[in-house]
Amino acid sequence: xxxxxxxxxxxxxxxxxxxxxxxxxxxxxxxxxxxxxxxxxxxxxxxxxxxxxxxxxxxxxxxxxxxxxxxxxxxxxxxxxxxxxxxxxxxxxxxxxxxxxxxxxxxxxxxxxxxxxxxxxxxxxxxxxxxxxxxxxxxxxxxxxxxxxxxxxxxxxxxxxxxxxxxxxxxxxxxxxxxxxxxxxxxxxxxxxxxxxxxxxxxxxxxxxxxxxxxxxxxxxxxxxxxxxxxxxxxxxxxxxxx
Numbered sequence: 001x002x003x004x005x006x007x008x009x010x011x012x013x014x015x016x017x018x019x020x021x022x023x024x025x026x027x028x029x030x031x032x033x034x035x036x037x038x039x040x041x042x043x044x045x046x047x048x049x050x051x052x053x054x055x056x057x058x059x060x061x062x063x064x065x066x067x068x069x070x071x072x073x074x075x076x077x078x079x080x081x082x083x084x085x086x087x088x089x090x091x092x093x094x095x096x097x098x099x100x101x102x103x104x105x106x107x108x109x110x111x112x113x114x115x116x117x118x119x120x121x122x123x124x125x126x127x128x129x130x131x132x133x134x135x136x137x138x139x140x141x142x143x144x145x146x147x148x149x150x151x152x153x154x155x156x157x158x159x160x161x162x163x164x165x166x167x168x169x170x171x172x173x174x175x176x177x178x179x180x181x182x183x184x185x186x187x188x189x190x191x192x193x194x195x196x197x198x199x200x201x202x203x204x205x206x207x208x209x210x211x212x213x214x215x216x217x218x219x220x221x222x223x224x225x226x227x228x229x230x231x232x233x234x235x236x237x238x239x240x241x242x243x
Contacts, residue, residue, distance in 0.1 A: 022069040104221035123151035125200035130161040135168035161186040164193040177243040187239030
């Protein structure tokens with residue numbers, strides 16, 4: 001539920017307050033604080049924010065003031081309205097985007113959630129080329145690897161990989177091949193490879209894969225993507241075929 005509420009722009013803690021109030025019905029600050037496990041002054045601040053943004057209502061009963069979460073149906077309409085406004089502005093946004101096309105679009109993402117954003121993009125690519133220690137990705141994100149692997153079959157995504165020369169990476173490559181079949185081929189690198197790097201479309205993504213230090217740099221630029229593909233092809237020709 002919290003992830004759904006975030007789509008409306010509600011931050012995590014206020015979302016907890018909203019969901020608690022939704023379960024309680026008309027309730028006091030004290031009751032919401034006790035149920036949510038948050039401190040009362042903190043809950044009060046979040047409630048005021050939620051009231052201001054239209055997610056909560058104040059209900060005066062006698063001399064006391066209570067709070068009530070608005071119906072989820074109202075939230076649904078709010079989201080639909082937001083989407084409608086976005087669509088109205090899309091032509092202007094596209095124009096701004098087009099004006100900036102001469103500049104590389106560089107962004108970075110941290111943590112598991114950030115990396116999964118890029119992994120979701122890979123499932124929609126037309127072609128994937130990797131420099132990768134696939135076993136390190138598989139160890140940290142087995143479910144993401146499984147879904148991308150299956151997506152290459154479902155969407156017929158041709159995939160090439162220059163892989164680390166380790167037993168673990170070779171085993172991971174075999175598992176990928178077992179699903180992807182002729183859509184996948186790999187060669188062994190002539191030197192060490194750590195982490196993961198990938199080119200797809202006009203995007204190059206460089207990953208850092210350590211349990212306590214997860215991040216990815218995403219660069220969107222056609223000239224950089226073509227250059228990295230050329231370098232990959234040079235390395236591919238010198239690599240030893242594996243799968």
